[in-house]
Amino acid sequence: MLISVYVPFVVTAVLTLLAPRLARRLTPRPAAWALACAALVTAVGWTGSLTLLAFTGIAQIPQVAAEGHWSASALRAEDPVYLVVAAVSALVLAASVVSVGVATFRQVRHVVRARRECAALPGDVELAVLDDDAPLAFALPGGPGRIVVSRGMLCCLGDDERAALLAHERAHLRGRHHLFLSLWRLTSALNPLLRPLAHTGAFVLERWADEEAAARVGDRAAVARAVGRAALAAAGASRPALAATGGEVPQRVRALLAPPPARRASPFLAGALLLTVCCASLANAASDSDRMVDSAIRAQCAALSATTTAPPADDHRHGPGFCCGPHHRGEFGEHRS
Template identity: 50%
Template sequence: MTTDLLIPLLLPLLALPAARLVEPYLPPRTASWLLTGACVVLAAGSTAALALLAFSGLSLLPAVADLGRWSPQTLRTENGVDVPVSIAAGAVLGVLLVVLTRAVLRYVRWARRLSRELDVHGTGELVLLPGADAVAFAVPGRGGRVAVSTGMLAALDPRERTALLAHERAHLAFRHHLFLIALTLSVTLNPLLRPLSSSARFALERWADEAAAQRIGDRTLVAHAVAKAALAGRPHHGFALAATGGPVPRRVSALLTPPPRAGGRLPVVLLSALVIGLAGLSAETALDSAADLHDGIEIAQIGR
Protein backbone atom coordinates (compact mmCIF):
# COMPACT_ATOMS: atom_id res chain seq x y z
CA MET A 1 0.00 0.00 0.00
CA THR A 2 2.82 2.40 0.83
CA THR A 3 4.27 2.13 -2.68
CA ASP A 4 0.85 2.69 -4.31
CA LEU A 5 0.29 5.86 -2.30
CA LEU A 6 3.44 7.39 -3.75
CA ILE A 7 1.51 7.84 -7.01
CA PRO A 8 -0.88 10.61 -5.80
CA LEU A 9 2.02 12.19 -3.92
CA LEU A 10 4.26 12.41 -7.00
CA LEU A 11 1.71 12.92 -9.80
CA PRO A 12 1.66 16.73 -9.28
CA LEU A 13 5.19 16.74 -10.69
CA LEU A 14 3.70 15.67 -14.06
CA ALA A 15 0.88 18.21 -13.89
CA LEU A 16 3.02 21.18 -14.94
CA PRO A 17 4.33 19.63 -18.18
CA ALA A 18 0.78 18.57 -18.98
CA ALA A 19 -0.53 22.09 -18.30
CA ARG A 20 2.15 23.68 -20.47
CA LEU A 21 1.23 21.24 -23.21
CA VAL A 22 -2.50 21.96 -23.18
CA GLU A 23 -2.43 25.69 -22.36
CA PRO A 24 -1.74 26.98 -25.92
CA TYR A 25 -4.51 24.85 -27.43
CA LEU A 26 -7.39 25.20 -24.99
CA PRO A 27 -9.79 28.17 -24.86
CA PRO A 28 -9.22 30.18 -21.64
CA ARG A 29 -12.59 29.20 -20.18
CA THR A 30 -11.94 25.48 -20.76
CA ALA A 31 -8.36 25.77 -19.49
CA SER A 32 -9.54 27.52 -16.32
CA TRP A 33 -12.05 24.80 -15.47
CA LEU A 34 -9.71 21.96 -16.44
CA LEU A 35 -6.58 23.18 -14.67
CA THR A 36 -8.41 24.32 -11.54
CA GLY A 37 -10.27 21.02 -11.34
CA ALA A 38 -7.01 19.11 -11.79
CA CYS A 39 -5.43 21.14 -8.98
CA VAL A 40 -8.29 20.35 -6.61
CA VAL A 41 -8.33 16.62 -7.43
CA LEU A 42 -4.54 16.26 -7.20
CA ALA A 43 -4.46 18.15 -3.90
CA ALA A 44 -7.26 15.96 -2.53
CA GLY A 45 -5.48 12.82 -3.74
CA SER A 46 -2.15 13.71 -2.14
CA THR A 47 -3.85 14.75 1.12
CA ALA A 48 -5.81 11.49 1.19
CA ALA A 49 -2.58 9.57 0.59
CA LEU A 50 -0.92 11.25 3.55
CA ALA A 51 -3.98 10.58 5.72
CA LEU A 52 -4.03 6.91 4.75
CA LEU A 53 -0.32 6.52 5.42
CA ALA A 54 -0.65 8.23 8.80
CA PHE A 55 -3.70 6.16 9.78
CA SER A 56 -2.06 2.90 8.73
CA GLY A 57 0.72 3.67 11.21
CA LEU A 58 -1.71 4.64 13.96
CA SER A 59 -3.64 1.43 13.39
CA LEU A 60 -0.65 -0.56 14.66
CA LEU A 61 -0.75 1.11 18.07
CA PRO A 62 -2.14 -1.29 20.68
CA ALA A 63 -4.63 1.28 22.00
CA VAL A 64 -6.02 1.94 18.52
CA ALA A 65 -6.04 -1.78 17.65
CA ASP A 66 -7.92 -2.59 20.85
CA LEU A 67 -10.44 0.16 20.10
CA GLY A 68 -11.05 -1.22 16.61
CA ARG A 69 -10.75 -4.84 17.74
CA TRP A 70 -8.17 -5.93 15.16
CA SER A 71 -4.77 -7.59 15.33
CA PRO A 72 -1.96 -5.09 14.61
CA GLN A 73 0.39 -7.90 13.60
CA THR A 74 -2.08 -9.27 11.02
CA LEU A 75 -2.82 -5.78 9.70
CA ARG A 76 0.88 -5.04 9.29
CA THR A 77 1.35 -8.27 7.37
CA GLU A 78 -1.68 -7.71 5.14
CA ASN A 79 -1.00 -4.09 4.25
CA GLY A 80 2.79 -3.92 4.45
CA VAL A 81 2.70 -0.86 6.70
CA ASP A 82 5.99 1.05 6.84
CA VAL A 83 6.06 2.65 10.30
CA PRO A 84 8.74 5.33 9.62
CA VAL A 85 6.91 6.40 6.45
CA SER A 86 3.63 6.55 8.37
CA ILE A 87 5.19 8.74 11.05
CA ALA A 88 6.65 11.08 8.43
CA ALA A 89 3.30 11.26 6.61
CA GLY A 90 1.51 12.08 9.85
CA ALA A 91 3.96 14.87 10.62
CA VAL A 92 3.62 16.36 7.13
CA LEU A 93 -0.16 16.11 7.28
CA GLY A 94 -0.22 17.88 10.63
CA VAL A 95 1.89 20.74 9.30
CA LEU A 96 -0.30 21.06 6.20
CA LEU A 97 -3.48 21.22 8.27
CA VAL A 98 -2.01 23.98 10.41
CA VAL A 99 -0.92 25.91 7.31
CA LEU A 100 -4.35 25.38 5.73
CA THR A 101 -6.10 26.72 8.83
CA ARG A 102 -3.85 29.78 8.82
CA ALA A 103 -4.57 30.36 5.11
CA VAL A 104 -8.33 30.22 5.68
CA LEU A 105 -8.11 32.62 8.63
CA ARG A 106 -5.86 34.95 6.61
CA TYR A 107 -8.40 35.01 3.78
CA VAL A 108 -11.30 35.75 6.16
CA ARG A 109 -9.36 38.59 7.82
CA TRP A 110 -8.32 40.00 4.43
CA ALA A 111 -11.90 39.93 3.10
CA ARG A 112 -13.29 41.66 6.18
CA ARG A 113 -10.56 44.30 6.24
CA LEU A 114 -10.88 45.06 2.53
CA SER A 115 -14.68 45.25 2.77
CA ARG A 116 -14.41 47.81 5.55
CA GLU A 117 -11.86 49.85 3.59
CA LEU A 118 -14.01 49.87 0.46
CA ASP A 119 -17.13 50.79 2.44
CA VAL A 120 -15.43 54.06 3.38
CA HIS A 121 -15.31 55.07 -0.29
CA GLY A 122 -18.68 53.70 -1.43
CA THR A 123 -21.05 50.76 -1.27
CA GLY A 124 -21.98 50.41 -4.94
CA GLU A 125 -20.68 48.01 -7.56
CA LEU A 126 -17.97 50.48 -8.60
CA VAL A 127 -15.79 51.98 -5.87
CA LEU A 128 -13.56 54.95 -6.70
CA LEU A 129 -10.39 55.06 -4.62
CA PRO A 130 -8.57 58.37 -4.20
CA GLY A 131 -4.83 58.52 -4.72
CA ALA A 132 -2.15 58.63 -7.37
CA ASP A 133 -1.37 54.91 -7.13
CA ALA A 134 -2.76 53.16 -10.21
CA VAL A 135 -4.75 50.17 -8.92
CA ALA A 136 -7.82 48.31 -10.13
CA PHE A 137 -9.18 45.01 -8.87
CA ALA A 138 -12.35 42.98 -8.41
CA VAL A 139 -13.43 41.47 -5.10
CA PRO A 140 -16.40 39.28 -4.09
CA GLY A 141 -18.88 40.20 -1.41
CA ARG A 142 -21.99 42.40 -1.56
CA GLY A 143 -22.71 41.10 -5.03
CA GLY A 144 -19.15 41.78 -6.16
CA ARG A 145 -17.36 45.10 -6.40
CA VAL A 146 -14.80 46.67 -8.69
CA ALA A 147 -12.35 49.10 -7.10
CA VAL A 148 -10.36 51.50 -9.26
CA SER A 149 -8.19 54.42 -8.23
CA THR A 150 -8.19 57.92 -9.68
CA GLY A 151 -4.54 57.31 -10.55
CA MET A 152 -5.49 54.35 -12.74
CA LEU A 153 -8.28 56.28 -14.45
CA ALA A 154 -5.87 59.12 -15.18
CA ALA A 155 -3.43 56.70 -16.85
CA LEU A 156 -6.04 55.49 -19.38
CA ASP A 157 -8.16 57.19 -21.99
CA PRO A 158 -11.97 56.80 -21.79
CA ARG A 159 -12.15 53.79 -24.12
CA GLU A 160 -9.34 52.02 -22.28
CA ARG A 161 -11.11 52.65 -18.98
CA THR A 162 -14.20 50.93 -20.38
CA ALA A 163 -12.07 47.97 -21.45
CA LEU A 164 -10.37 47.75 -18.05
CA LEU A 165 -13.69 47.81 -16.19
CA ALA A 166 -15.08 45.18 -18.56
CA HIS A 167 -12.15 42.92 -17.62
CA GLU A 168 -12.76 43.37 -13.89
CA ARG A 169 -16.52 42.86 -14.25
CA ALA A 170 -15.85 39.63 -16.17
CA HIS A 171 -14.00 38.31 -13.12
CA LEU A 172 -17.11 38.94 -11.03
CA ALA A 173 -19.60 37.67 -13.61
CA PHE A 174 -17.83 34.32 -13.96
CA ARG A 175 -17.10 34.01 -10.20
CA HIS A 176 -13.37 33.75 -10.71
CA HIS A 177 -12.80 34.36 -7.02
CA LEU A 178 -14.12 30.82 -6.36
CA PHE A 179 -11.51 29.44 -8.76
CA LEU A 180 -8.85 31.49 -6.97
CA ILE A 181 -9.89 30.18 -3.55
CA ALA A 182 -9.81 26.59 -4.83
CA LEU A 183 -6.33 27.13 -6.30
CA THR A 184 -5.02 28.75 -3.13
CA LEU A 185 -6.26 25.91 -0.92
CA SER A 186 -4.90 23.30 -3.34
CA VAL A 187 -1.42 24.83 -3.32
CA THR A 188 -1.56 25.09 0.47
CA LEU A 189 -2.24 21.36 0.72
CA ASN A 190 0.38 20.46 -1.90
CA PRO A 191 3.07 23.07 -2.73
CA LEU A 192 4.12 20.95 -5.73
CA LEU A 193 0.96 22.23 -7.43
CA ARG A 194 2.17 25.84 -7.44
CA PRO A 195 3.29 25.79 -11.12
CA LEU A 196 -0.01 24.23 -12.19
CA SER A 197 -1.86 26.83 -10.13
CA SER A 198 0.07 29.60 -11.90
CA SER A 199 -1.06 28.23 -15.28
CA ALA A 200 -4.66 28.15 -14.05
CA ARG A 201 -4.44 31.75 -12.80
CA PHE A 202 -3.09 32.82 -16.18
CA ALA A 203 -6.04 31.08 -17.84
CA LEU A 204 -8.43 33.02 -15.57
CA GLU A 205 -6.89 36.33 -16.64
CA ARG A 206 -7.05 35.27 -20.29
CA TRP A 207 -10.71 34.32 -19.79
CA ALA A 208 -11.46 37.81 -18.46
CA ASP A 209 -9.42 39.37 -21.29
CA GLU A 210 -11.40 37.50 -23.93
CA ALA A 211 -14.72 38.30 -22.23
CA ALA A 212 -13.81 41.99 -22.18
CA ALA A 213 -12.72 41.86 -25.83
CA GLN A 214 -16.01 40.24 -26.80
CA ARG A 215 -18.00 42.84 -24.86
CA ILE A 216 -16.04 45.80 -26.23
CA GLY A 217 -15.64 44.35 -29.70
CA ASP A 218 -11.98 45.35 -29.98
CA ARG A 219 -9.19 42.97 -28.93
CA THR A 220 -6.48 45.57 -29.64
CA LEU A 221 -8.14 48.08 -27.34
CA VAL A 222 -8.25 45.56 -24.49
CA ALA A 223 -4.59 44.70 -25.11
CA HIS A 224 -3.63 48.39 -24.90
CA ALA A 225 -5.69 48.85 -21.74
CA VAL A 226 -4.08 45.84 -20.04
CA ALA A 227 -0.56 46.92 -21.07
CA LYS A 228 -1.00 50.54 -19.96
CA ALA A 229 -2.61 49.51 -16.68
CA ALA A 230 0.30 47.16 -15.94
CA LEU A 231 2.88 49.83 -16.77
CA ALA A 232 1.14 52.51 -14.73
CA GLY A 233 0.19 50.41 -11.76
CA ARG A 234 1.44 47.65 -9.56
CA PRO A 235 0.18 44.11 -8.97
CA HIS A 236 -2.52 43.92 -6.32
CA HIS A 237 -1.46 41.58 -3.56
CA GLY A 238 -3.86 39.40 -1.65
CA PHE A 239 -6.81 37.38 -2.92
CA ALA A 240 -8.22 39.96 -5.34
CA LEU A 241 -8.26 39.54 -9.12
CA ALA A 242 -6.78 42.38 -11.15
CA ALA A 243 -6.19 43.22 -14.80
CA THR A 244 -2.51 43.66 -13.97
CA GLY A 245 -2.18 40.06 -12.76
CA GLY A 246 -0.38 37.21 -14.43
CA PRO A 247 2.25 37.39 -17.20
CA VAL A 248 0.98 40.59 -18.85
CA PRO A 249 3.23 40.38 -21.96
CA ARG A 250 1.84 36.94 -22.79
CA ARG A 251 -1.71 38.16 -22.29
CA VAL A 252 -1.14 41.18 -24.52
CA SER A 253 0.47 39.00 -27.18
CA ALA A 254 -2.53 36.64 -27.11
CA LEU A 255 -4.95 39.55 -27.50
CA LEU A 256 -2.99 40.97 -30.44
CA THR A 257 -3.09 37.58 -32.14
CA PRO A 258 -6.30 36.68 -34.02
CA PRO A 259 -8.34 34.12 -32.08
CA PRO A 260 -7.98 30.56 -33.39
CA ARG A 261 -10.65 29.40 -35.78
CA ALA A 262 -13.21 26.90 -34.63
CA GLY A 263 -12.30 23.32 -35.46
CA GLY A 264 -9.52 20.95 -34.63
CA ARG A 265 -11.41 19.49 -31.70
CA LEU A 266 -9.40 16.26 -31.61
CA PRO A 267 -6.20 17.83 -30.14
CA VAL A 268 -8.29 19.67 -27.53
CA VAL A 269 -10.09 16.48 -26.54
CA LEU A 270 -6.88 14.46 -26.37
CA LEU A 271 -5.00 17.08 -24.34
CA SER A 272 -7.94 17.54 -22.00
CA ALA A 273 -8.08 13.77 -21.53
CA LEU A 274 -4.39 13.84 -20.58
CA VAL A 275 -4.95 16.25 -17.69
CA ILE A 276 -8.16 14.53 -16.61
CA GLY A 277 -6.36 11.18 -16.76
CA LEU A 278 -3.61 12.39 -14.42
CA ALA A 279 -6.14 13.70 -11.93
CA GLY A 280 -8.25 10.56 -12.26
CA LEU A 281 -5.25 8.30 -11.66
CA SER A 282 -4.49 10.18 -8.46
CA ALA A 283 -8.06 9.85 -7.21
CA GLU A 284 -8.36 6.20 -8.21
CA THR A 285 -5.10 5.24 -6.51
CA ALA A 286 -6.15 6.94 -3.28
CA LEU A 287 -9.55 5.25 -3.34
CA ASP A 288 -8.03 1.83 -4.10
CA SER A 289 -5.56 2.24 -1.24
CA ALA A 290 -8.39 3.18 1.12
CA ALA A 291 -10.28 0.05 0.04
CA ASP A 292 -7.15 -2.08 0.58
CA LEU A 293 -6.71 -0.64 4.08
CA HIS A 294 -10.37 -1.34 4.86
CA ASP A 295 -10.03 -4.93 3.63
CA GLY A 296 -6.86 -5.37 5.67
CA ILE A 297 -8.63 -4.13 8.79
CA GLU A 298 -11.49 -6.59 8.25
CA ILE A 299 -9.00 -9.47 7.89
CA ALA A 300 -7.13 -8.27 10.98
CA GLN A 301 -10.39 -8.23 12.93
CA ILE A 302 -11.01 -11.85 11.95
CA GLY A 303 -7.47 -12.83 12.90
CA ARG A 304 -7.63 -11.14 16.30
Protein backbone atom coordinates in the same frame (compact mmCIF):
# COMPACT_ATOMS: atom_id res chain seq x y z
CA MET B 1 -2.83 -1.12 -1.32
CA LEU B 2 0.92 -0.59 -1.27
CA ILE B 3 0.93 0.43 -4.96
CA SER B 4 -2.41 2.19 -5.35
CA VAL B 5 -1.85 4.40 -2.31
CA TYR B 6 1.10 6.09 -4.05
CA VAL B 7 -0.75 6.75 -7.33
CA PRO B 8 -2.23 10.11 -6.18
CA PHE B 9 1.32 11.34 -5.48
CA VAL B 10 2.39 10.40 -9.00
CA VAL B 11 -0.69 12.03 -10.56
CA THR B 12 -0.06 15.21 -8.58
CA ALA B 13 3.55 15.34 -9.78
CA VAL B 14 2.54 14.78 -13.42
CA LEU B 15 -0.14 17.47 -13.32
CA THR B 16 2.20 19.89 -11.59
CA LEU B 17 4.73 19.47 -14.39
CA LEU B 18 2.40 19.43 -17.39
CA ALA B 19 -0.72 21.42 -16.47
CA PRO B 20 0.94 24.88 -16.16
CA ARG B 21 2.45 24.61 -19.64
CA LEU B 22 -0.75 23.38 -21.26
CA ALA B 23 -3.11 25.77 -19.46
CA ARG B 24 -1.36 28.82 -20.90
CA ARG B 25 -2.03 27.59 -24.44
CA LEU B 26 -5.67 26.64 -23.99
CA THR B 27 -8.89 28.63 -23.93
CA PRO B 28 -8.73 30.47 -20.58
CA ARG B 29 -12.20 29.75 -19.20
CA PRO B 30 -12.18 25.93 -19.52
CA ALA B 31 -8.51 25.95 -18.52
CA ALA B 32 -9.39 27.71 -15.25
CA TRP B 33 -12.12 25.17 -14.52
CA ALA B 34 -9.77 22.30 -15.36
CA LEU B 35 -7.07 23.67 -13.04
CA ALA B 36 -9.63 24.09 -10.25
CA CYS B 37 -10.83 20.50 -10.62
CA ALA B 38 -7.25 19.21 -10.80
CA ALA B 39 -6.26 21.10 -7.65
CA LEU B 40 -9.30 19.89 -5.72
CA VAL B 41 -9.03 16.22 -6.73
CA THR B 42 -5.27 15.98 -6.22
CA ALA B 43 -5.52 17.72 -2.83
CA VAL B 44 -8.08 15.15 -1.72
CA GLY B 45 -5.90 12.35 -3.12
CA TRP B 46 -2.83 13.75 -1.34
CA THR B 47 -4.66 13.91 1.99
CA GLY B 48 -6.22 10.47 1.59
CA SER B 49 -2.95 8.78 0.68
CA LEU B 50 -1.12 10.36 3.60
CA THR B 51 -3.90 9.30 5.95
CA LEU B 52 -3.87 5.69 4.73
CA LEU B 53 -0.08 5.43 4.94
CA ALA B 54 0.00 6.92 8.41
CA PHE B 55 -2.85 4.75 9.68
CA THR B 56 -1.61 1.48 8.12
CA GLY B 57 1.88 1.95 9.52
CA ILE B 58 0.85 3.09 12.98
CA ALA B 59 -1.80 0.35 13.18
CA GLN B 60 0.99 -2.24 13.08
CA ILE B 61 2.38 -1.05 16.42
CA PRO B 62 1.41 -3.70 19.02
CA GLN B 63 0.10 -1.17 21.54
CA VAL B 64 -2.11 0.48 18.91
CA ALA B 65 -3.30 -2.92 17.68
CA ALA B 66 -4.23 -3.89 21.24
CA GLU B 67 -6.35 -0.76 21.59
CA GLY B 68 -8.02 -1.41 18.24
CA HIS B 69 -8.51 -5.13 18.94
CA TRP B 70 -6.80 -6.36 15.77
CA SER B 71 -3.74 -8.47 15.09
CA ALA B 72 -0.62 -6.44 14.34
CA SER B 73 1.17 -9.46 12.86
CA ALA B 74 -1.74 -10.23 10.53
CA LEU B 75 -1.88 -6.62 9.35
CA ARG B 76 1.89 -6.53 8.85
CA ALA B 77 1.81 -9.76 6.85
CA GLU B 78 -0.81 -8.45 4.41
CA ASP B 79 0.65 -5.04 3.62
CA PRO B 80 3.74 -3.95 5.53
CA VAL B 81 4.34 -0.22 5.81
CA TYR B 82 7.59 0.83 7.42
CA LEU B 83 7.16 2.79 10.62
CA VAL B 84 9.43 5.53 9.24
CA VAL B 85 7.13 5.99 6.22
CA ALA B 86 4.09 6.08 8.50
CA ALA B 87 5.73 8.61 10.84
CA VAL B 88 6.76 10.89 7.96
CA SER B 89 3.28 10.65 6.46
CA ALA B 90 1.70 11.53 9.81
CA LEU B 91 4.00 14.54 10.24
CA VAL B 92 3.37 15.80 6.70
CA LEU B 93 -0.37 15.31 7.17
CA ALA B 94 -0.32 17.25 10.44
CA ALA B 95 1.68 20.06 8.83
CA SER B 96 -0.74 20.16 5.90
CA VAL B 97 -3.76 20.40 8.19
CA VAL B 98 -2.17 23.23 10.18
CA SER B 99 -1.19 25.02 6.96
CA VAL B 100 -4.67 24.82 5.46
CA GLY B 101 -6.12 26.00 8.77
CA VAL B 102 -3.92 29.10 8.71
CA ALA B 103 -4.75 29.69 5.04
CA THR B 104 -8.47 29.39 5.75
CA PHE B 105 -8.21 31.93 8.56
CA ARG B 106 -6.37 34.35 6.28
CA GLN B 107 -8.87 33.81 3.48
CA VAL B 108 -11.84 34.49 5.76
CA ARG B 109 -10.14 37.61 7.06
CA HIS B 110 -9.49 38.73 3.47
CA VAL B 111 -13.17 38.25 2.53
CA VAL B 112 -14.34 40.19 5.59
CA ARG B 113 -11.93 43.00 4.81
CA ALA B 114 -13.08 43.11 1.17
CA ARG B 115 -16.72 43.38 2.22
CA ARG B 116 -15.86 46.19 4.62
CA GLU B 117 -13.96 48.05 1.92
CA CYS B 118 -16.91 47.61 -0.45
CA ALA B 119 -19.25 49.09 2.14
CA ALA B 120 -16.89 52.00 2.78
CA LEU B 121 -16.57 53.00 -0.90
CA PRO B 122 -18.44 56.15 -1.94
CA GLY B 123 -21.69 55.72 -3.86
CA ASP B 124 -23.79 52.63 -4.37
CA VAL B 125 -23.14 51.86 -8.04
CA GLU B 126 -20.77 49.24 -9.43
CA LEU B 127 -17.99 51.69 -10.37
CA ALA B 128 -16.17 53.61 -7.66
CA VAL B 129 -13.71 56.30 -8.77
CA LEU B 130 -11.08 57.22 -6.20
CA ASP B 131 -9.74 60.74 -6.06
CA ASP B 132 -6.15 59.53 -6.15
CA ASP B 133 -3.31 60.22 -8.55
CA ALA B 134 -1.88 56.73 -8.02
CA PRO B 135 -2.83 54.45 -10.96
CA LEU B 136 -5.17 51.83 -9.47
CA ALA B 137 -7.73 49.54 -11.08
CA PHE B 138 -9.07 46.34 -9.54
CA ALA B 139 -12.23 44.38 -8.79
CA LEU B 140 -13.30 44.12 -5.18
CA PRO B 141 -15.50 41.06 -4.55
CA GLY B 142 -18.32 41.55 -2.13
CA GLY B 143 -22.08 41.55 -1.95
CA PRO B 144 -22.29 42.93 -4.61
CA GLY B 145 -18.77 43.46 -5.89
CA ARG B 146 -17.36 46.82 -6.90
CA ILE B 147 -14.92 48.02 -9.53
CA VAL B 148 -12.38 50.46 -8.13
CA VAL B 149 -10.51 52.80 -10.46
CA SER B 150 -8.44 55.81 -9.48
CA ARG B 151 -8.44 59.17 -11.24
CA GLY B 152 -4.76 58.64 -12.02
CA MET B 153 -5.50 55.41 -13.90
CA LEU B 154 -8.33 56.97 -15.91
CA CYS B 155 -6.05 59.82 -16.99
CA CYS B 156 -3.55 57.30 -18.41
CA LEU B 157 -6.07 55.69 -20.77
CA GLY B 158 -8.11 56.69 -23.77
CA ASP B 159 -11.84 56.21 -24.06
CA ASP B 160 -11.68 52.80 -25.76
CA GLU B 161 -8.99 51.66 -23.32
CA ARG B 162 -11.12 52.73 -20.35
CA ALA B 163 -14.02 50.69 -21.70
CA ALA B 164 -11.67 47.70 -22.12
CA LEU B 165 -10.33 48.10 -18.58
CA LEU B 166 -13.81 48.23 -17.06
CA ALA B 167 -14.92 45.22 -19.13
CA HIS B 168 -11.89 43.32 -17.82
CA GLU B 169 -12.75 44.05 -14.20
CA ARG B 170 -16.44 43.23 -14.76
CA ALA B 171 -15.36 39.85 -16.13
CA HIS B 172 -13.56 39.17 -12.84
CA LEU B 173 -16.73 39.88 -10.86
CA ARG B 174 -19.07 38.11 -13.26
CA GLY B 175 -16.93 34.96 -13.32
CA ARG B 176 -16.46 34.97 -9.52
CA HIS B 177 -12.74 34.66 -10.00
CA HIS B 178 -12.07 35.27 -6.32
CA LEU B 179 -13.56 31.83 -5.59
CA PHE B 180 -11.05 30.21 -7.96
CA LEU B 181 -8.21 32.06 -6.24
CA SER B 182 -9.47 30.95 -2.81
CA LEU B 183 -9.62 27.33 -3.94
CA TRP B 184 -6.07 27.40 -5.30
CA ARG B 185 -4.72 29.08 -2.19
CA LEU B 186 -6.29 26.53 0.11
CA THR B 187 -5.28 23.49 -1.95
CA SER B 188 -1.71 24.74 -2.35
CA ALA B 189 -1.58 25.28 1.42
CA LEU B 190 -2.71 21.69 1.89
CA ASN B 191 -0.37 20.32 -0.78
CA PRO B 192 2.73 22.42 -1.52
CA LEU B 193 3.20 20.61 -4.85
CA LEU B 194 0.13 22.47 -6.17
CA ARG B 195 1.69 25.92 -5.91
CA PRO B 196 2.64 26.00 -9.63
CA LEU B 197 -1.02 25.28 -10.45
CA ALA B 198 -2.10 28.19 -8.25
CA HIS B 199 0.37 30.54 -9.94
CA THR B 200 -0.75 29.43 -13.39
CA GLY B 201 -4.38 29.69 -12.33
CA ALA B 202 -3.97 33.37 -11.44
CA PHE B 203 -2.53 34.02 -14.90
CA VAL B 204 -5.35 32.06 -16.58
CA LEU B 205 -7.95 34.15 -14.74
CA GLU B 206 -6.39 37.32 -16.13
CA ARG B 207 -6.46 35.78 -19.60
CA TRP B 208 -10.10 34.80 -19.06
CA ALA B 209 -10.96 38.41 -18.20
CA ASP B 210 -8.91 39.65 -21.18
CA GLU B 211 -10.80 37.42 -23.62
CA GLU B 212 -14.20 38.40 -22.19
CA ALA B 213 -13.25 42.08 -22.38
CA ALA B 214 -12.15 41.63 -25.99
CA ALA B 215 -15.47 39.96 -26.82
CA ARG B 216 -17.42 42.76 -25.11
CA VAL B 217 -15.47 45.63 -26.64
CA GLY B 218 -15.00 43.95 -30.00
CA ASP B 219 -11.39 45.12 -30.32
CA ARG B 220 -8.59 42.85 -29.12
CA ALA B 221 -5.96 45.52 -29.84
CA ALA B 222 -7.74 48.02 -27.58
CA VAL B 223 -7.73 45.54 -24.70
CA ALA B 224 -4.04 44.83 -25.33
CA ARG B 225 -3.27 48.56 -25.22
CA ALA B 226 -5.32 48.99 -22.04
CA VAL B 227 -3.52 46.12 -20.31
CA GLY B 228 -0.09 47.34 -21.40
CA ARG B 229 -0.62 51.00 -20.48
CA ALA B 230 -2.25 50.15 -17.16
CA ALA B 231 0.66 47.87 -16.26
CA LEU B 232 3.23 50.52 -17.21
CA ALA B 233 1.39 53.18 -15.23
CA ALA B 234 1.14 50.93 -12.18
CA ALA B 235 4.75 49.70 -12.35
CA GLY B 236 6.18 49.45 -8.84
CA ALA B 237 2.79 49.78 -7.16
CA SER B 238 1.07 47.01 -5.22
CA ARG B 239 -1.05 44.64 -7.32
CA PRO B 240 -4.41 43.52 -5.91
CA ALA B 241 -5.51 39.98 -6.64
CA LEU B 242 -8.11 40.83 -9.32
CA ALA B 243 -6.44 43.60 -11.29
CA ALA B 244 -5.80 44.20 -14.97
CA THR B 245 -2.16 44.81 -14.13
CA GLY B 246 -1.64 41.31 -12.70
CA GLY B 247 -0.04 38.27 -14.25
CA GLU B 248 2.64 38.18 -16.92
CA VAL B 249 1.58 41.28 -18.84
CA PRO B 250 3.82 40.77 -21.93
CA GLN B 251 2.39 37.27 -22.47
CA ARG B 252 -1.14 38.58 -22.08
CA VAL B 253 -0.54 41.36 -24.59
CA ARG B 254 0.93 38.91 -27.10
CA ALA B 255 -2.06 36.61 -26.66
CA LEU B 256 -4.48 39.50 -27.25
CA LEU B 257 -2.66 40.59 -30.40
CA ALA B 258 -2.90 37.03 -31.73
CA PRO B 259 -6.13 35.30 -32.84
CA PRO B 260 -8.31 33.82 -30.08
CA PRO B 261 -7.02 30.45 -28.83
CA ALA B 262 -8.57 27.42 -30.47
CA ARG B 263 -10.55 24.97 -28.39
CA ARG B 264 -8.74 21.67 -27.86
CA ALA B 265 -10.37 18.68 -26.27
CA SER B 266 -7.43 16.27 -26.01
CA PRO B 267 -5.62 17.99 -23.07
CA PHE B 268 -8.84 18.09 -21.06
CA LEU B 269 -9.57 14.44 -21.80
CA ALA B 270 -6.04 13.47 -20.73
CA GLY B 271 -6.40 15.46 -17.53
CA ALA B 272 -9.78 13.90 -16.81
CA LEU B 273 -8.25 10.46 -17.30
CA LEU B 274 -5.46 11.23 -14.83
CA LEU B 275 -7.92 12.52 -12.25
CA THR B 276 -10.10 9.43 -12.73
CA VAL B 277 -7.06 7.21 -12.14
CA CYS B 278 -6.28 9.23 -8.99
CA CYS B 279 -9.80 8.80 -7.62
CA ALA B 280 -9.98 5.11 -8.53
CA SER B 281 -6.60 4.38 -6.94
CA LEU B 282 -7.52 6.19 -3.72
CA ALA B 283 -10.84 4.34 -3.54
CA ASN B 284 -9.07 1.03 -4.13
CA ALA B 285 -6.48 1.79 -1.46
CA ALA B 286 -9.20 2.72 1.04
CA SER B 287 -11.11 -0.47 0.26
CA ASP B 288 -7.96 -2.58 0.67
CA SER B 289 -7.18 -0.88 3.97
CA ASP B 290 -10.67 -1.57 5.28
CA ARG B 291 -10.44 -5.21 4.16
CA MET B 292 -7.04 -5.65 5.82
CA VAL B 293 -8.27 -4.21 9.11
CA ASP B 294 -11.31 -6.53 9.06
CA SER B 295 -9.02 -9.49 8.37
CA ALA B 296 -6.71 -8.46 11.22
CA ILE B 297 -9.68 -8.16 13.57
CA ARG B 298 -10.89 -11.63 12.61
CA ALA B 299 -7.38 -13.01 13.14
CA GLN B 300 -7.26 -11.44 16.60
CA CYS B 301 -10.70 -12.85 17.45
CA ALA B 302 -9.63 -16.30 16.29
CA ALA B 303 -6.48 -16.11 18.42
CA LEU B 304 -8.46 -15.03 21.49
CA SER B 305 -11.03 -17.76 20.90
CA ALA B 306 -8.33 -20.40 20.65
CA THR B 307 -6.70 -19.14 23.83
CA THR B 308 -10.01 -19.15 25.71
CA THR B 309 -11.19 -22.64 24.70
CA ALA B 310 -7.84 -24.43 25.02
CA PRO B 311 -7.31 -26.26 28.39
CA PRO B 312 -4.52 -25.06 30.65
CA ALA B 313 -1.24 -26.90 30.07
CA ASP B 314 -0.80 -27.81 33.80
CA ASP B 315 -4.37 -29.06 34.43
CA HIS B 316 -4.41 -32.93 34.47
CA ARG B 317 -7.33 -33.51 36.82
CA HIS B 318 -9.39 -35.29 34.20
CA GLY B 319 -6.79 -36.29 31.70
CA PRO B 320 -5.96 -34.75 28.35
CA GLY B 321 -9.57 -34.90 27.15
CA PHE B 322 -10.97 -32.71 29.94
CA CYS B 323 -13.52 -30.10 28.81
CA CYS B 324 -15.76 -27.86 30.82
CA GLY B 325 -18.58 -27.85 28.28
CA PRO B 326 -22.17 -28.64 29.32
CA HIS B 327 -22.24 -32.02 27.54
CA HIS B 328 -19.36 -33.35 29.61
CA ARG B 329 -20.84 -31.94 32.79
CA GLY B 330 -23.96 -33.98 32.11
CA GLU B 331 -21.97 -37.18 31.64
CA PHE B 332 -20.13 -36.67 34.94
CA GLY B 333 -23.42 -36.04 36.71
CA GLU B 334 -24.93 -39.30 35.41
CA HIS B 335 -21.80 -41.16 36.49
CA ARG B 336 -22.13 -39.78 40.02
CA SER B 337 -25.71 -40.92 40.31
